[in-house]
Amino acid sequence: MTHHDFLADRFQGHRPHLKAVAYRMLGSLSEAEDAVQEAWLRLARSDSADIDNLGGWLTTVVGRVCLDMLRSRKSRAEESLEDRLPDPVISRADAADPEQEVLLADSVGLALLVVLESLTPAERLAFVLHDMFGLPFEQIAPIVDRTPATAKKLASRARRRVRGAAPSPDPDLSSQRRAVDAFLAAARDGDFAALVSVLDPDVVLRADGGQLTGGMRVIRGLEAVAGQLATFQRMATSTTTHPALVNGLAGLVNTIDDRLISVMSFTIADDRIATIDILSDPDRLAGLDLADLEP
Known part of the structure; x- marks a missing residue:
């Protein structure tokens, strides 16, 4: 197995998690795939020997890519997703495949994704990465070019808006x-x-x-x-x-x-x-x- 093949195999192991991050960030399955693919291209061009925590590195890269995509979307009102429903993920009522289970952990319903569309790109990134995926604010701060304290405030502000606008679904x-x-x-x-x-x-x-x-x-x-x-x-x-x-x-x-x-x-x-x-x-x-x- 070549080094490239070994790296690709390791990347594939992280792909479901990365797509879950990107989907929550973007609300679009096709854009989420694009963000994950861009993360792979950046990994392939990097010196992977210098990466101690591949999962954390990839999550950070996907976060940056999604943040850029959200900012670009905000600047092009004609392409905004705020006036349309996010892409639904559909599966049989009696089953979901393993990748979908990762993609939809915590029941990220369309109602929640609609609310996330109303956040600023920085608020959305801070909320998604911290509240949904448990990343520390020290890791989030460089992505949004803020201090950890400011990143924490971004997530807190987003959290208040989400709680006030997105009902929590019954778990059963x-x-x-x-x-x-x-x-x-x-x-x-x-x-x-x-x-x-x-x-x-x-x-x-x-x-x-x-x-x-x-x-x-x-x-x-x-x-x-x-x-x-x-x-x-x-x-x-x-x-x-x-x-x-x-x-x-x-x-x-x-x-x-x-x-x-x-x-x-x-x-x-x-x-x-x-x-x-x-x-x-x-x-x-x-x-x-x-x-x-x-x-």
Whole structure:
């Protein structure tokens, strides 16, 4: 085995972790892959003999790459992801492959990723690397060109915004599934009272249909979301619904003649639906890998 092959083998061992970091940073699976690939290119060009902690070195590199990508994104408003849903990660309701389990550890649902999009790039990096991956602020500080104390303040500020805006999902997947099934039954029956009973009073609905529908539409509050019953009923009765895990949480995949129509992600908090995220952008749906849904 050549040194290059040995290095590539070691890199592959870190790839799932690096992709998980990049996905939380960017909310885009394709951009996460690009960031991980850039980390490999930088490693291949470096003197690996001088790297004592390869995992830490790679995580730092991916963090820097993602920070640059976020800053570039912020400077190009037309390419911002703030007005669209993050990419969903979809798997069968009864299983997730090992790489997805790493990618979605801690149930990083779409609702949380949406909130992360509202942070500044430096806040997002400090929060993701410290709160989600346990990196010390001494290691985070050089990436954002700040002192450790300032990096800690960035993470603290981000933490407050996340806690105030992203509901914590119920940990029990079976209770999540019961709430989603109750939602689906109410939608199919056109039962307004049943729908209201399963929704949180402060429920938020985000629907991203892409450019044809003007981007993401956000509806807030029990009355306004329950008022979408007719839309939910059309979805439930005109498509074939498949239970799935969407970012590790109970969700639905809707198809017509095996053609993907929409992906629905739910955040269930205290046995009620706190957020509903619907991706129906045909261009983005076409790029999703649904191989894991095959029995």
